[in-house]
Amino acid sequence: MGLRIVGQIERLNGRELTYQQFVERYLRKNQPVVLTGLMDEWRACKDWVTRDGRPNLPFFATHFGKSRVQVADCGTREFTDQKREEMSVSEFAERWLMGCEPEDSDVPTPRVLYLKDWHFVKDYPNYVAYTTPVFFHDDWLNLYLDCYRMHTDPEMYQESDDISCSDYRFVYMGAKGSWTPLHADVFRSYSWSANVCGKKQWLFLSPSQRHLVFDRNMKNSVYDIFSDVSEMTFPGFKETIWTECIQEENEIIFVPSGWYHQVQNLEDTISINHNWFNAHNLSWIWDLLSRDYDDAKEYIEDIRDICDDFEGLCQRNLAANTGMNFFDFLIFVTRFAFAYLGQLCYLLRGDDDTIQHSSLTVQQLALNLAFIRKIAMKMKDAEGFEKHRDILDTAETLNDPRFSELCIKVGNTYRMILEPQPWSYNTAKACIDVSGDFDFLKKGSLVCTPGDLVSCIDNAVENLNRKGSKGSIHLGELA
Numbered sequence: 001m002g003l004r005i006v007g008q009i010e011r012l013n014g015r016e017l018t019y020q021q022f023v024e025r026y027l028r029k030n031q032p033v034v035l036t037g038l039m040d041e042w043r044a045c046k047d048w049v050t051r052d053g054r055p056n057l058p059f060f061a062t063h064f065g066k067s068r069v070q071v072a073d074c075g076t077r078e079f080t081d082q083k084r085e086e087m088s089v090s091e092f093a094e095r096w097l098m099g100c101e102p103e104d105s106d107v108p109t110p111r112v113l114y115l116k117d118w119h120f121v122k123d124y125p126n127y128v129a130y131t132t133p134v135f136f137h138d139d140w141l142n143l144y145l146d147c148y149r150m151h152t153d154p155e156m157y158q159e160s161d162d163i164s165c166s167d168y169r170f171v172y173m174g175a176k177g178s179w180t181p182l183h184a185d186v187f188r189s190y191s192w193s194a195n196v197c198g199k200k201q202w203l204f205l206s207p208s209q210r211h212l213v214f215d216r217n218m219k220n221s222v223y224d225i226f227s228d229v230s231e232m233t234f235p236g237f238k239e240t241i242w243t244e245c246i247q248e249e250n251e252i253i254f255v256p257s258g259w260y261h262q263v264q265n266l267e268d269t270i271s272i273n274h275n276w277f278n279a280h281n282l283s284w285i286w287d288l289l290s291r292d293y294d295d296a297k298e299y300i301e302d303i304r305d306i307c308d309d310f311e312g313l314c315q316r317n318l319a320a321n322t323g324m325n326f327f328d329f330l331i332f333v334t335r336f337a338f339a340y341l342g343q344l345c346y347l348l349r350g351d352d353d354t355i356q357h358s359s360l361t362v363q364q365l366a367l368n369l370a371f372i373r374k375i376a377m378k379m380k381d382a383e384g385f386e387k388h389r390d391i392l393d394t395a396e397t398l399n400d401p402r403f404s405e406l407c408i409k410v411g412n413t414y415r416m417i418l419e420p421q422p423w424s425y426n427t428a429k430a431c432i433d434v435s436g437d438f439d440f441l442k443k444g445s446l447v448c449t450p451g452d453l454v455s456c457i458d459n460a461v462e463n464l465n466r467k468g469s470k471g472s473i474h475l476g477e478l479a
Helices: 019-027 057-064 089-098 140-145 207-213 279-299 301-306 310-322 326-348 352-357 359-379 394-399 401-418 427-437 450-466
Strands: 005-008 011-013 033-036 068-078 081-088 113-118 169-174 179-183 190-197 200-205 242-247 251-255 260-265 269-276
Touching (some): 019 279, 068 089, 081 179, 113 179, 279 301, 310 326, 326 394, 326 401, 326 450
Parallel strands (some): 011 033
Antiparallel strands (some): 033 251, 068 081, 068 113, 169 269, 190 269, 200 260
């Protein structure tokens, strides 16, 4: 039986959409959309594409050929993904070109290879291939990884490990027929994908239908929706209803949290993809961590009695399988909470001109804090925090140059998104004010649990309001 495909993804001109409209219609409602008109000035659309609209493989081999990348063999399954191997970009380009033989040639049918997850921005920071559209700038994930590693446990990383020091900004390159199996994005993040050249077919499944693509035990999902899916193994699959999108060249698709999707390149294609999350989908990340923690604990339950640090092993396995664990996430949201408090401290104590020009930023920062507090309240009941030994010292955090860098990035981000009129906003001073004005944060206070974070946010907001700011913050009214 074929797939039931109903409806299409909305498509509109991104230049006619405001940031606030995007937030209200798509981020908060968790709905996909295709945006046009946002890639006209991208260098990638000129350098990376030939005159006839195909990938300029010689350009990649000449300028970026030494980069080491992961390449998937689309015809070979390995566990829940396609088998991958590492090679240079120049080797990948050579293999791709070798596959472009005439149909009547003596060359055997080549494997369909797909270059995936190339950390291009990390490899070539001075080559500005594109500009992230304003709708996707509120990106906590990549802002954080530009300043910190995701993992704090030294057993979880080495200096050169991709998982500890990289980002979630990728380039994908694949010939016609290359594809990605059914999946939902890492961390259940948002993603955006821009077609520099070529055409893609997307098949989407809404989050409310997630259970229909899993087996009876909710452990394994369908690999390829176009294959002969076993009704015995996946009894709900026949009930799925899909939404199709054909993404053309120079179009950007926004993929919301938790939407399962399978993607195929209908032509030779290059795309730029980011994974990201912020206040609006923070709950998706915590819900995934909670489910995956339960799975990790269940998997090794039979060794609990002989394991010296059962909880620590659960958390290490969670980080290895999911990309972060409970404590990585707690430290992540805590650092952002402190950064937002610093910005609020600076803005609400500013002069009348600062207050007038920053009202939208103040609202957004308060909203971010409210969502962080809401998630921390949910985290308080999690079993995995009971034996946590690692701590986040507030004084060390505030005095860390990496935290100053994060504060500046946060301030610049919201100024660019929300305050289009130029004005004097010293973002560097914001991180100085938070350490100077919130004295209780400097007395060696520690954030060891989600409850500590809730108390810290409440005390900071109360302190800020009590000290006579020109505005007041009421978090309970926002989240």
